[in-house]
Amino acid sequence: MKSSPRISLNNGVHIDQLGFGLYKVPARDASDLVANALGEGYRHFDTAAMYGNEAGVGRGIGRGIDGDGTGSSGGSGEAIHGLSREDIFVTTKVWNDDQGYDNTLRAFDTSMANLGLDYVDLYLIHWPCAGRGLFRDTYRAMETLYREGKVRAIGVSNFQPAHLEELMSGAEVVPAVNQIEIHPWLQQAGLRTLHDQLGIRTEAWSPLGRGQVLEDPAIKDLSAAYGRTPAQIVIRWHLQQGNIVIPKASTPGRIRENFNVFDFEISAADMEGIAALERHHRTGSHPDNVN
Numbered sequence: 001m002k003s004s005p006r007i008s009l010n011n012g013v014h015i016d017q018l019g020f021g022l023y024k025v026p027a028r029d030a031s032d033l034v035a036n037a038l039g040e041g042y043r044h045f046d047t048a049a050m051y052g053n054e055a056g057v058g059r060g061i062g063r064g065i066d067g068d069g070t071g072s073s074g075g076s077g078e079a080i081h082g083l084s085r086e087d088i089f090v091t092t093k094v095w096n097d098d099q100g101y102d103n104t105l106r107a108f109d110t111s112m113a114n115l116g117l118d119y120v121d122l123y124l125i126h127w128p129c130a131g132r133g134l135f136r137d138t139y140r141a142m143e144t145l146y147r148e149g150k151v152r153a154i155g156v157s158n159f160q161p162a163h164l165e166e167l168m169s170g171a172e173v174v175p176a177v178n179q180i181e182i183h184p185w186l187q188q189a190g191l192r193t194l195h196d197q198l199g200i201r202t203e204a205w206s207p208l209g210r211g212q213v214l215e216d217p218a219i220k221d222l223s224a225a226y227g228r229t230p231a232q233i234v235i236r237w238h239l240q241q242g243n244i245v246i247p248k249a250s251t252p253g254r255i256r257e258n259f260n261v262f263d264f265e266i267s268a269a270d271m272e273g274i275a276a277l278e279r280h281h282r283t284g285s286h287p288d289n290v291n
């Protein structure tokens with residue numbers, strides 16, 4: 001079975017660089033998709049309280065862990081055998097309405113109950129919501145959860161440089177990750193450099209530009225040249241950039257296709273060609289517009 005490269009977060013915790021995203025996965029489908037992805041070799045799953053599918057994600061993970069009696073991939077992947085909780089990396093996120101110290105602790109308990117897990121690997125602030133003025137209190141609660149061993153790493157999502165600066169001026173724990181929109185049309189070079197300086201890993205959401213960048217003629221040309229699908233080209237580009245990358249897919253065929261990216265390399269010249277596709281185009285919201 002294939003396996004993703006693993007990289008270290010700033011506290012030594014390891015994360016599979018290629019994971020599976022679950023935004024807009026209906027709750028009723030989440031368990032089967034997670035079990036299917038486990039069967040293909042995925043070991044890293046990205047959900048959020050807001051996605052409304054944490055319980056299904058937890059059930060899918062349960063199917064992959066020894067002892068729950070199913071041991072089935074639920075799809076076209078290989079049957080899952082012998083996984084333990086430690087083999088699987090789960091990220092969830094605190095939603096905007098739950099920001100603040102006490103609210104975050106409560107929201108975390110709800111997420112844990114929904115997931116049916118004893119701990120979460122990575123807990124993120126979903127959006128800074130700077131207008132609410134609560135992300136520092138929210139992060140303090142996450143530091144408490146981290147100290148208590150309920151989360152293995154903590155981080156943020158959709159933070160701009162000014163948000164990171166404000167957060168880190170009062171934080172005791174450097175965020176392990178900032179999960180931001182990145183794809184060939186929105187490459188976030190400035191933030192990526194800042195992350196490198198601060199010891200924060202860059203995690204790419206909507207890494208396929210929600211499917212839109214797969215239609216880019218230059219990506220299609222590379223697809224033909226490498227004999228790989230457009231999605232495989234884009235995912236490979238993320239991996240070679242050092243991004244953590246979490247594409248979402250809804251069919252067993254795409255789940256498999258997106259994980260079949262570890263046996264080829266995009267040349268330096270072609271990486272430069274993709275760099276030239278930058279057009280500062282967002283497929284999701286700008287962080288300043290979410291409150």
Ligand SMILES: NC(=O)c1ccc[n+]([C@@H]2O[C@H](COP(=O)([O-])OP(=O)(O)OC[C@H]3O[C@@H](n4cnc5c(N)ncnc54)[C@H](OP(=O)(O)O)[C@@H]3O)[C@@H](O)[C@H]2O)c1
Nearest residue numbers: 021022023046205206207208209210211231247248249250
């Ligand atoms: N932190 C945040 O604020 C935030 C925001 C957005 C997303 N995220 C995270 O990032 C993950 C990924 O982002 P995303 O779901 O927005 O978008 P994405 O992964 O960039 O793209 C998903 C879209 O691409 C299609 N697709 C996937 N594989 C394909 C393939 N091999 N060929 C053709 N089309 C393919 C999917 O179609 P089907 O589903 O029909 O297969 C879906 O329409 C999310 O699931 C979530 O975990 C986080």
